[in-house]
Amino acid sequence: MIKFERFTLDNGLRVIFHKDATTPMVVVNTLYDVGARDESEDKTGFAHLFEHLMFGGSVNIPEFDTPLQMAGGENNAFTSNDITNYYDVLPAKNIETGLWLESDRMLSLAFTPKSLEVQRSVVIEEFKQRYLNQPYGDVWLELRPLVYKSHPYKWATIGKEISHIEEATMDDVKGFFKKHYNPSNAILCIAGNIEFEDVKSLTQKWYGDIPAVEKTVRNLPVEPKQTEFREKTIKRKVPTNAFYYAFRMVDRNHSDYLTIDVLSDSLGRDKSSRLYLSIKKEQNLASSIGAYITGSIDEGLLVISGKLNDGVSFQELDNALWKELELLSNELVPADELERLKIKIQTSKEFSDQGLLNRAMNLSMYELLSGAEKINEESEIYGRITPKDIQRVAKEVLVKTNCSLLKVKAENAE
Amino acid sequence: MPNRTLQPELIAIDSIDFVAPKKHQLSDTVSLYHMKDVPDETSRFDLYFDAGVCRGQKGIATFVNGLILSGTKEKTSNQIQSEINSLGGFLDSGISVENSVLSVYCLREYLPTIFKSVIHAIQGVTFEAKEVKEYLADRKQNLQISREKVGYLAQQNFREKLFASNERYSYTLSENDIETTSISELKAFHEKHYLNGLTKVVLVGDLSKNVVDEILDACKPMISSNPDVFTDKIENESGKFEQEKEGAVQSAIRLGRILFNKNHPDYMDFLILNTLLGDYFGSRLMTNIREDKGYTYGIGSMVAELNSTGYFLIATEVGSDVKTETLKEIQFEIEQLQSELVPNDELELVRNYMLGQLLKSADGPYAMTDLFLSAEMHGKSLDFYNDALEAIGSITSERIQELAKKYLKWDQFSIVTVG
Secondary structure (H helix, E strand, O other): OOOOEEEEOOOOOEEEEEEOOOOOEEEEEEEEOOOHHHOOOOOOOHHHHHHHHOOOOEOOEOOOHHHHHHOOOEEEEEEOOOOEEEEEEEEHHHHHHHHHHHHHHHHOEOOOHHHHHHHHHHHHHHHHHHHHOOOOOOHHHHHHHHHOOOOHHHOOOOOOOHHHHHOOOHHHHHHHHHHHOOHHHEEEEEEEOOOHHHHHHHHHHHHOOOOOOOOOOOOOOOOOOOOOOEEEEEEEOOOOOEEEEEEEOOOOOOOOHHHHHHHHHHHHOOOOOHHHHHHHHHOOOEEEEEEEEOOOOOOOEEEEEEEEOOOOOHHHHHHHHHHHHHHHHHOOOOHHHHHHHHHHHHHHHHHHHHOHHHHHHHHHHHHHHOOHHHHHOHHHHHHHOOHHHHHHHHHHHOOHHHEEEEEEEEOOOO | OOOOOOOOOOOOOOOOOOOOOEEEEOOOOOEEEEEOOOOOOEEEEEEEEOOOHHHOOOOHHHHHHHOOOOEOOOOEHHHHHHHHHOOOOEEEEEEOOOOEEEEEEEEHHHHHHHHHHHHHHHHHOOOOHHHHHHHHHHHHHHHHHHOOOHHHHHHHHHHHHHOOOOHHHHOOOOHHHHHOOOHHHHHHHHHHHHHOOEEEEEEEOOOOHHHHHHHHHHHHHHEOOOOOOOOOOOOOOOEEEEEOOOOOOEEEEEEEEEOOOOOOOOHHHHHHHHHHHHOOOOOHHHHHHHOOOOOEEEEEEEEEEOOOOEEEEEEEEEEHHHHHHHHHHHHHHHHHHHHOOOOHHHHHHHHHHHHHHHHHHOOOHHHHHHHHHHHHOOOOOOHHHHHHHHHHHHOOHHHHHHHHHHHOOHHHOEEEEEO
16 A cells, blocks of 8 residues: 655645655655657647656756755656656655755756757667567557557657757747646655654645646547457567567556456466467467556557567468467456466566656556546556456457558568 | 745655565575565565576576476476466566576465466476477577567677676577577486576465475475585676668667676765766766767666676667767766766756665555565665765765776777667
8 A cells, every 4th residue: 555645836746755664765756747649740749758858957956867866866767658657766865955956947947959869869779679670560650550550659659760869950949848847737746754744844845836827628630449450560680580469458547447448457467367378388370478568548558479480481370379369359368377367466466566766657657547546456456457358458469450460571572 | 826836845755755675485595585564465486596607507497497387298388388377377587698587477265276277387398399399499580580670689799798798698699599409418418407407486465374395395395505606707898799670760778887886885876976976867878878969869878796706787779870879978077977077956857866776666565566576686785875865875976986087997898780
C-alpha cells in the first residue's frame, strides 16, 4: 500500500506527496501531459527535442544541471508518445533547490540559439545511436505506420525522420512550450523524507505565482477499427530473420487492459510461457520469442516478436504461432498457469515499489490516468481475473484481421 | 514572491549511515552475507562462483554459465524454469572475466523453495546434448547480431588491447570456439568451478534464522577450495587501433589503460578526478563533446575494478564524420587537467555531487548491500566509505593535477575505434 496526500494549487498544479521516512533522499518528479502524440505530423520529434532543451536554462537560472549537482542531486527525463517526465533525486535536506529549478522552468524557458543548435545535433546522434546504427533498430519506425493510419502513434517519439529535427526553429519550440508547459498541464510528485506541512508551504512558495493557463483540450484523430490483416516485409543488413506481430488492443483506462496484460504474459513473459515452450523449446522454430503490451494511454498494442532459427521459414513460424493463439481462444487457461502469472505480477510490483523514484513516477502516472488511488487498486483487479476473462479477450484481440505483421528479412538470406 | 535568481541555501552532507550485512563464515575464504533489515516482502539471493572467463579455455566458462540451469537427471530445463517462475522468481545470471554470479529476486516467503531448486539444478546439471546444441546455436546467432553493433566490436577490440599481456583476460568469443566446444570440457569445468567453486553467498531480505541456517547447510558442499588468486600483472598495449565498418553512421570509441583498484593508495583521489573528467552530466567530457559540440548523445569515463587490478576507460559513440575531432577533444580535456589547476567552484561542485551520490548509494538495503560488496571484494570494511567522505572533502586542485599527470598519459592509452 502506497500512502499519499494530494492537493491542487490555485493555478491548477496538481501535487502528490508520498512520505518515506526511511530514506535520506527526496524525489521531485514532474510529469507534463504532453508527448509525441501531441505533435503535428509535419513536425514530429518535437516533444523529445523539447525535453532536451528544458536543460538549457530557464528565465532566472542560466543552466539547470549545475545547481542541482551542487546540491548533491542528479536528474534525468524521458519522453514517450504520451508524456514527458522529469525527475530530480537529491538529499532531502536540499529539496528546495529541486523546487527552485523545476518551478523556474515551468515559469519560462530561456535557452539560447546555440543551445537549440547543439541539442538538435545531440538528438540526431541519439536517433543514429538508437534507431539507425543498431541491427533491428528501425523496426518501430516501420511497425507504427503499418498499424496506425490516423492516430499520431504512427510516428515514434524520436520523430518520423531526421529532417523534422534539423528544421526545428526557435519559434516552433517557443510555441510548443507555451501550449504545453504550464501548471494545469503538469503533475508534481514529491516523495521522500519530508513533512507534509513543508511540502505545502514550499510548493506554494515556488509554484504559487506561476500564472494559470487554461489546459489545452486534446482532440486526437481516432484510429478506426482494423478490419484486414496487414503485412510488410523489409530487407535489412541483419544476420537473422525477425518477426513482429502487432495486435490492436484497448486503451490504458479500459477495464480489459489488465486482462490483456495477463494474456500477453501467458504468451510470452518468461521461459515458462506458452510461446517459449512451444515455438522455441518444443518445435525449435525460433531462437527467441516473447510477448508484451506497449502500455500506451490511447489504444495500444499486444506485440509478439522473435527471431527465426536458421533454416526455418516465416510460414512455418506463422502456422505454429496461430495454432498457439487459437488455443487461448478455444480453451480456458488452466488455474495453475493463471496463478503463476499472478504471482509474477505481484512480485514485480513489490520490487517496483521498492524504489522511491519508481513510486514517485508511478503515482504521477496513475494520477494522470484516472487518479493516484489506482496505484493501490490494480493488485486486487489482477487478482479477480478469471480464465474466462482471458479467453474472452483472447477471442477479441488474437484475431487475424486485428493483426499487423512486420517481417525483417536478412539481406543475404534465401 | 521568492527570489528566483538565488539558489536556496544548501546543507552539506557531513555523515552517512553505512550498514553492514551480517557475516556468516563458511570457510577461511568463503562467507555468506545477510542484509536482514528489509521493510517489505522482497528478497534476493546471489551465488558467486570462481567461474569467470579467465578460469577456462576460450568460451568454456561463458557456456557453462549459460547452461547452468539446463536440466538434471530428474528435471528438464523447462521444469526447473517452471519451479522458479511459478513462485514468481526472476533469474539473473552474469559472467565477468573473474567470476560468475547467479541471482534470484523473489518474495521472501518463496525464497527457501526457489533456493533449493536452483542449488539442485546447479549441482545436478547434466549438459544434455540437445540442450547444449540449442544453446550454442542461440549463442552463435546472438554473436552474429552483436557483431553488427559498433559498440560491441569496439568493446571487444578494446579488451584485446587492454588485457594484451594475458590471453585468458583478453579472450573474445568466436564462432569457431562455439562450434568446437565439447560436452566433456563443459562437465570438467562445472565440476571444478561450480561443484567446488562457491566463493560467496549474499542474502537480502527479512529471512528467519532457520532459513539462513538451511541455506548455509545447502551451500557447504560447494564451498570453493580453489586458490583465491587473480593476476595483478596485466599490461595494456598502447597505441591507436582502428576498424572500419561499412555503412556505420556512428563510430564507437573506447580508450583507456590498466590502472588499479581500491587497494591502491591513489584510488579514491583518482575516482574524484575520474568524476570530474567524465563521470557525471556536468563533466568536462560531456560539457565539451556533447553540450558544446553536439558530437554525441553521451560520453563517459569510469574506473573498473578487478580482484587484483583495475582499469580506466572512456567510452562514447559519435557521428562517423567527427571521430577524429572527438579524439582530439578528449586529448585536449586530459591535457587541460594536466596543465591547469581545476577552479575551486568546479571542485566544490564535484565534491557536493559525489557526496550526494554516495548518500544515494547507501539508501535502502539493496543499494547498501551492493555498496558493501564493492568494498568487501577488496578486503575492505565500510570504513572505506567513511575514508572516502573525508577524501572527497579534502581533495585539492593540486592533487587532481598530480594524478592527471601521473596516470592519464596519452601515449600509454589503448585507443580503439570502430565504424
